[in-house]
Amino acid sequence: DSGVTQTPKHLITATGQRVTLRCSPRSGDLSVYWYQQSLDQGLQFLIQYYNGEERAKGNILERFSAQQFPDLHSELNLSSLELGDSALYFCASSANPGPMDEKLFFGSGTQLSVL
């Protein structure tokens, strides 16, 4: 158990809909990362928050947004969903924001299926 909690574990929805994925980091970790994993793209970095503020942005679509709340949990909002958004979405946390040697602890992921 990594200590990172993600809900829900599975999500099935239709194109055009909006969903929210939730993540609680490990106790004491201030940094939260979101990754998308698909068969053709591998594990792609989406966005990072540190202590409530956006720290870094990766390949995140404009239809996607995220935030980190004062209690440090984070939510990833996906809107106007398309078939191609079907993927595993992982949240990871680390104790500090970087730089490149941060050790990431991953949750079990949310499997999103857009039908």
Add this chain to the structure above:
Amino acid sequence: TQLLEQSPQFLSIQEGENLTVYCNSSSVFSSLQWYRQEPGEGPVLLVTVVTGGEVKKLKRLTFQFGDARKDSSLHITAAQPGDTGLYLCAGGTDSWGKLQFGAGTQVVVTP
């Protein structure tokens, strides 16, 4: 285009055999990490290497960081079915800003 190239993409071996997977890039890494991911779970960090030429051992797993810090390898001795999983390397450079992951090597060890 992957910034980190992992090879092979897939490896199937018998229990007791040895295997090596590779992670290469044209960029110099500040640090490199190896993760293992099992079905239905998130990646789990195995090791971090930061010094060129560094070798780290974790039981039957040996990790090596290239002298030029552009490549790394993971060697498993006497593989066991429990070693089955997707092995991912992840590296960071000053120009990338964040950790980037390779596509992974799927390892299957059959009894």
